[in-house]
Amino acid sequence: MDFSTVELTPEQSRFVQEVRNALDEIVTPEVHDHERSTGDGFHEGVHLALGRRGWLFPSWSVEEGGAGLDPVRLRILALELERYRVPHVTLSTTALVWQAVARFAAPDLVAEIRPLVATGAVRLCLGYSDPEGGSDIAASHLRAAREGETWVLNGAKMFTTGAHNCQYTFLITRTDPDAPKHKGLTMFLVPLDLPGVEVQAIRTYGGERTNAVYYTDVQVSDRFRLGEVNAGWAVLRGPLDAEHGAGRVNDGLSDVCQGRVFLREFERALDATVEWARRSERPGGLPVAEDPAFMDRLGRQIVELEAAVVTPGPMGRIKGSLTLIEGVAELMDLVGPEALLTHGAEGALAGGELDFAHRWAQGTATYGGTIEVFKNIVAQHVLGLPRADFPGSKVLVR
Ligand SMILES: Cc1cc2nc3c(=O)[nH]c(=O)nc-3n(C[C@H](O)[C@H](O)[C@H](O)COP(=O)(O)OP(=O)(O)OC[C@H]3O[C@@H](n4cnc5c(N)ncnc54)[C@H](O)[C@@H]3O)c2cc1C
Structure with missing residues (x-):
């Protein structure tokens, strides 16, 4: 594995700046407030603004409504969208469904909808x-x-x-x-x-x-x-x-771990915990950041994060979710009652980051297929074990 730093060409570096300048304008504090209050995973203004730049289907050509980005610039864009916490659920479902529409819909329907999904008018x-x-x-x-x-x-x-x-x-x-x-x-x-x-x-x-x-x-x-x-x-x-993560290409640009999006939330929760430790003291005056027991438990979580980031295939989907769920519970225990303060409450840690991460983590074990279903996928498709046949299972006819 090559761990060296990626060197961007001047042109690629300019693209990073272009994306950041655009997202500074598009992703206003109102966008994050809207997401907190609605939980929509979608913001129409942001979606349409991305569409105007061809960034909803960025690999499509400009004539098709995309931005004609090469793999490196696609990766840059994806990372920046994550960094800016752009609401992405509807963006992702639209892209997932589009591949089936393009392949199986009647040609006139494809021709009608294609430009509209590119501008963002159709989701x-x-x-x-x-x-x-x-x-x-x-x-x-x-x-x-x-x-x-x-x-x-x-x-x-x-x-x-x-x-x-x-x-x-x-x-x-x-x-x-x-x-x-x-x-x-x-x-x-x-x-x-x-x-x-x-x-x-x-x-x-x-x-x-x-x-x-x-x-x-x-x-x-x-x-x-x-x-x-x-x-x-x-x-x-x-x-x-x-x-479910099939067909992922190992091109050195994509995340190894299928649960990477969950781990980004864990990274934010870890950052919030480190920030808390830097400014907090134990009753005897010892800074929390120098408390060996705290450092030991925090260190274990960082090791778990690193292990999850490099866990491939369907195992990465399971590991990503469990690392977030169990890890945030551990961070909450480390921080104590302050970690329970929600966004907007006085004294909330990093804008209520730990409280949010803890609640959000729970659903990651369910949507897109539950952890148990992914364990079955690992058993059958990775380990080559026979299909499980439990008493009372729904398989009635063989
Ligand atoms: C926030 C959120 C967003 C979602 N978004 C969408 C969406 O956009 N579109 C959509 O269609 N669905 C969506 N889902 C649904 C999600 O895909 C389902 O919740 C999930 O597939 C599990 O189905 P279920 O909740 O009906 O549980 P069930 O299928 O009834 O399962 C109940 C329990 O039995 C276990 N179980 C079931 N089958 C097996 C098995 N074969 N082996 C071992 N254990 C098993 C499960 O792990 C679970 O613990 C969403 C769910 C959530 C929570």
């Missing part, structure tokens, strides 16, 4: 999880019944994050209830402004906003079908595998 969200259970995606119940050139949708989806800020949902439906579960599914790109679609807010313990979406006799044109009827599993696989 896409993920309609996978059922109220009955989200891990077993292929067991989806939401019914789509054909009536000529129209499909009638009835049912519900849980946790459709960003639905209230998106124009379409990438919806998994059951079109043949009698077929084996993977073979009776069809995917649609459903416009969220159709009559019969109802979006209801759900707020999580971590402060995120997600949604329950109800579909009552929703009539959607066959034009919005993606791929063949009852072949939805093949359409879904691309975005799902990408979300």
